[in-house]
Amino acid sequence: MSEVKVAAIQMSMTRVVSENIEKSIRLVRQAAAEGAQIILLPELFERQYFCQERRYDYYEFAGPAEDNDAVKALTRVSEELSVVIPVSIYERAGTVLYNTVVMLDCGKNLGIYRKTHIPDDHFYQEKFYFTPGNTGFKVFDTTYGKVGMGICWDQWFPETARSLALLGADIILYPTAIGSEPVLGGDSSGHWMRTMQGHSAANIIPIAAANRYGIEEVEPSEENGGQKSSLSFYGTSFMTDETGDVLKKAGRDSEEILTCNYDFELLRNKRLEWGIFRDRRPEMYGTLM
């Protein structure tokens, strides 16, 4: 299998989990109908982005991966449509909570990746919710190619993309939840894109990022300490070729399915021809550790 069609889905979320799961299924079916074989959904698409506020009761959102409603529903869809779907969930493993992707491949569960890098900023308060992942970087050997997974904040780290490329990934997928910066200000979307375009270019590998869109409001409550805030998620999901050039890009405020065709075998040869993996010098990389 060399030519593969990959889709990135951009969607908004309501406050009702079942609605979000239903929407994800509808969009996965639509992507598969367009021929997509690997289908990327946004990060934590079961809910609005609960990390905007700190609430102890939200720890209850986490559960064992095998019991997760989205995983169960999408396992059936993945089997029926013969597609690969990484499913981003809030995972509970014993008494430890992780931001996790479950990799579904034609109905089979290929295992999990737990988000390595956890952000912490005003309204992106993930260190309150997630223990930094302990799985290490993971490339999943799927029916359609070797899929390297990063999760949102991982996408800022050259170490993630380089590790996945070294582990043999054919493509790197990033489910994402990113938007406005109410305190820092500015619009990070260009910075965000260029960072991942750079990972793509430096590793000669296509990447896809699937983001949510829409405004999500938080009302003051006893549980959140009286916080009132909102985040405007900026969509802008995109997919690159192996030189970091953007092939497809979604709008800032629309439901969209992006698709691109890739020839993974051709790209494996390009990674060799350019010589950058040949010329690495790990003995000089001590500063990174």
Added chain:
Amino acid sequence: MSEVKVAAIQMSMTRVVSENIEKSIRLVRQAAAEGAQIILLPELFERQYFCQERRYDYYEFAGPAEDNDAVKALTRVSEELSVVIPVSIYERAGTVLYNTVVMLDCGKNLGIYRKTHIPDDHFYQEKFYFTPGNTGFKVFDTTYGKVGMGICWDQWFPETARSLALLGADIILYPTAIGSEPVLGGDSSGHWMRTMQGHSAANIIPIAAANRYGIEEVEPSEENGGQKSSLSFYGTSFMTDETGDVLKKAGRDSEEILTCNYDFELLRNKRLEWGIFRDRRPEMYGTLM
């Protein structure tokens, strides 16, 4: 010292070393007259790009750093103008030859960096000429800020830029010699730019790349085994802000001096505010080594 003006010089080279050194001095003077305090010249600007062919007699181009004519001339210029100039040379250290930068700071020699990553391809036959550098990545504490150095092929490696950022660089400079790919084909300039834009974005640090331009021809000779070839160096020197956005970009075929102002203190704060250096997880980076 927080606000600094940095210049990147794009130039072509003749077959006469003294002409190239004279041109470099003229352009450095012009950049300094425009207020530049850190001035980047292209890679190996003393000569046409001799690595296009393999000739044993070209090993004679290498010499001790302190005896190099460009270093000697530019040391005086650096002192006179009170500027920082990284000088790219072919260095001989005993019987080992390196692709080296000598860092000049207001007339002082702050030391050398030897190119870590050495390419090898049709007409970029650097493994024939240069032993991979043994200095490790270097950040030089100059009068105007902490200058991180990469040399040409280093610019493709996220490990270089990340290491320099971790070592405290305020800016990363890449002297370069890159152009056409007579065998692979295509134009790598977009790929090349996006790779470095990505390093800039991922490390929240400005970068500058100074390339040569012009066509350099090689005639068949006994010494080069009868090779006839040419390379068209594509200029396109550029400088970014700390988000990887291109602030200045040169044409493909023109002598140019690019300049940008940076507030290094402000940028140091931005690197902290974004949190990516806080959230690195070296214990998970074993794959890189």
